[in-house]
Structure formats: C-alpha cells, structure tokens
Amino acid sequence: MSGIDLNAPALDPPPGYTQNLDNPPNHNDAVIAVYTVLILITTIFVSIRLYAKFFFLKDPRFEDYLLLPTFGVYLGHCGFWLEMCNTTGHFVHLWNFRVGGMAPFYRNGFYATILYEAVILAIKPMILLEWIRIFASAGPRTAFNWTCYILGTVNVLLYIGSILTDSVSCVPREYWWDRTIMGHCADTRNLPIVTGTLNAVIDLFILLLPQAIIWKLQMSSRRRLGVSLVFLVGIISVGSAITRTVLSFTYAESDDVTFNFSLAGTFSFIEMTAAIVVFAAPTVPKPTYHLVKQAGSSIDRLRGSKNRSGADSLASGTTNSKANAYYSVNERSPSVALMKLRGSRSRASVRPSTGGESEVELALPEEPR
Structure with a gap:
C-alpha cells in the first residue's frame, strides 16, 4: 500500500459542503x-x-x-x-x-x-x-x-x-x-x-x-x-x-x-x-458536613481565643488564657469532641456485623436541631 496518497482527502464532501483540509473546523x-x-x-x-x-x-x-x-x-x-x-x-x-x-x-x-x-x-x-x-x-x-x-x-x-x-x-x-x-x-x-x-x-x-x-x-x-x-x-x-x-x-x-x-x-x-x-x-454528605463543621469550629475557637486573650491581657495579663481556651473547646463546642458518624444513634443500638448502618448514614442529610 505504498502508493496511497497520505495527503488525499479521506472522503469526498457531500453536496453543499465545502472541504477544508488545511484548517478543518473542530470543537x-x-x-x-x-x-x-x-x-x-x-x-x-x-x-x-x-x-x-x-x-x-x-x-x-x-x-x-x-x-x-x-x-x-x-x-x-x-x-x-x-x-x-x-x-x-x-x-x-x-x-x-x-x-x-x-x-x-x-x-x-x-x-x-x-x-x-x-x-x-x-x-x-x-x-x-x-x-x-x-x-x-x-x-x-x-x-x-x-x-x-x-x-x-x-x-x-x-x-x-x-x-x-x-x-x-x-x-x-x-x-x-x-x-x-x-x-x-x-x-x-x-x-x-x-x-x-x-x-x-x-x-x-x-x-x-x-x-x-x-x-x-x-x-x-x-x-x-x-x-x-x-x-x-x-x-x-x-x-x-x-x-x-x-x-x-x-x-x-x-x-x-x-x-x-x-x-x-x-x-x-x-x-x-x-x-x-x-x-x-x-x-459525600456526612464527611463533607463533618469537615465543614470542623473548619467552622476551628475558626470560632481561633476567634474566641484571640478575643479572650486580648481582654485578659488588658485586665490581668495572660495568666488564664490557657484555661479559657480549654473551657472554650469543652463548653462552647462539645459537639466537636463528641461528634460521631452515626448521628443520633448510640453505639449500643448499632449492629457492627454488617457495617450497613455506617455506610447508609454517610448519605443521610443532618436532621435540623
């Protein structure tokens, strides 16, 4: 097949179409x-x-x-x-x-x-x-x-x-x-x-x-x-x-x-x-909600820590800043430390043998509180 002209058109155009071999339109x-x-x-x-x-x-x-x-x-x-x-x-x-x-x-x-x-x-x-x-x-x-x-x-x-x-x-x-x-x-x-x-x-x-x-x-x-x-x-x-x-x-x-x-x-x-x-x-839904909530809680803690640190410095220095930060994590946002995948279910109510509950609940939207 050495006699094939590689520059020849692969097909003749149908009636009404103009052939463009040098710069053919494409998408x-x-x-x-x-x-x-x-x-x-x-x-x-x-x-x-x-x-x-x-x-x-x-x-x-x-x-x-x-x-x-x-x-x-x-x-x-x-x-x-x-x-x-x-x-x-x-x-x-x-x-x-x-x-x-x-x-x-x-x-x-x-x-x-x-x-x-x-x-x-x-x-x-x-x-x-x-x-x-x-x-x-x-x-x-x-x-x-x-x-x-x-x-x-x-x-x-x-x-x-x-x-x-x-x-x-x-x-x-x-x-x-x-x-x-x-x-x-x-x-x-x-x-x-x-x-x-x-x-x-x-x-x-x-x-x-x-x-x-x-x-x-x-x-x-x-x-x-x-x-x-x-x-x-x-x-x-x-x-x-x-x-x-x-x-x-x-x-x-x-x-x-x-x-x-x-x-x-x-x-x-x-x-x-x-x-x-x-x-x-x-x-996707549950892990995404978890990540967004964690990010929001981290920002809130950071802002709260800065605000308390500034107020404590004006009043009595920075002696109690660590205690305040500890109080913030455990009292203001306990859900961060206690958040679990299974939402409102307790561990005792979960059957660990199948893993089905954990996987289906990943798709569940959060219930309004």
Missing part, C-alpha cells in the same frame, strides 16, 4: 472544557470517598481498594482522548480529514476506548457491591442481592468480551487505526449497539434498584428524599448510556465516522464520570 476547546470540569468533579468525589472510607469510617472495603486504580485508568482514558485534540481534532467531519491524519486520531481513540471499557467493567460491579453493603442493614434482601450479583457478572462478562473483541478484531492490531498498511478487520460495527443496549439496561437497574428500599426506611421523609436524590445521580449515567446507544445506530450506518466517533466518545466519558460519582456519592 477541541469544548472537549477540553468538558473534560477539565468533569475530571475536577470526579477527583473531588473520589477524594471524599477515599477520605470517608479510609480515615472517617476507617473501614475500607474491597471496592474501595479498587477505586484508586479504576480512577487511574479513568485518567488514562482522559489522556488519550485529549491527545486526539493534537491530531486533526475532535468533531471533524471525515471529508475534512487527510488519509494520513486518520491513523494518529484513531490510535488514541483505540486506547481511549479500551480504557473506557476497563473502567465500566470495574465501576458497575463496585456500585452493585456498594448497594448490597449499604442496604444490608435494612434486613434480608435475597432477591435484591442476587439481582446485584447477576447484573455485576453480566457486566464483567460483557466488557471482557468487548475488550477482547476490540483487541483482536484486526490483524495486525495496528490496522484498527491505520488502514494504509496491509491487514484486515472483522465487521464489528454492530458491537457498540449490543454492548450499548445491555449497558443501558444495567445502568437503569442500578438506578432503580435502591429506590424501593430507600422509601421503606424508617426515617423522616426529608432524610429519605435526601438519600434518594444522592442515588438518583445515576440518571446522568443512564441518559448518557441511552444516548450513546442511539448514536451507535447512526455510527453503524454513517460514513462520517470521525465526527460520530467523537460524539459517541464524549457521551461515553460523561457516562463513565457519572458512574464514578454514583459510586462515591453516598459517602
């Missing part, structure tokens, strides 16, 4: 902005989750140890997808690509796709395990637990198959992104439709499974609503998965594969981000 800035914002949001949620389980509860589970490597793979996906901005660019129509520009674009896209599949393979079983642990304290949930196990298993098998298919569908593998070399690929255009449909169904189950249990919990309506809203973050993931599945039908029939690849990939990233947030969200 790289929008992609960079979306990725930057969502990476920041994900980092915040992951950090709070790790803080909550390793330092606040001091009770990390198997899925918590998986979170950090999963987040690393997520960042790896982001790196490859953003690197595509340095090729011909994102959201560029195929007729504005040169033949030689497709290989760098699709090479980064290939690795970004594999890493996306690896994240989804891990994060959804992690969410389902979290559901089982959280709602263990609500009583025996045999059907609920088995549904979670089955969905997790289907998800793992689905994405192992998808990763293997993408990895071996082209011989040599480089032919996946570089059609200027000798090789061949299996027809996998319908694979995104199959995986996308099953993926959306799994997302929908993950979204709906906790709701029936949440609204049966023995707590105020305000707290039930607060917990329910935390779990409904999954709506974003479901919406993105459904949109990506719909786009897969378009992708399978369209010749404008580069533009559609960017579009479907962006929704895949949103879905992946939402899934990580769904996993971390139940642990």
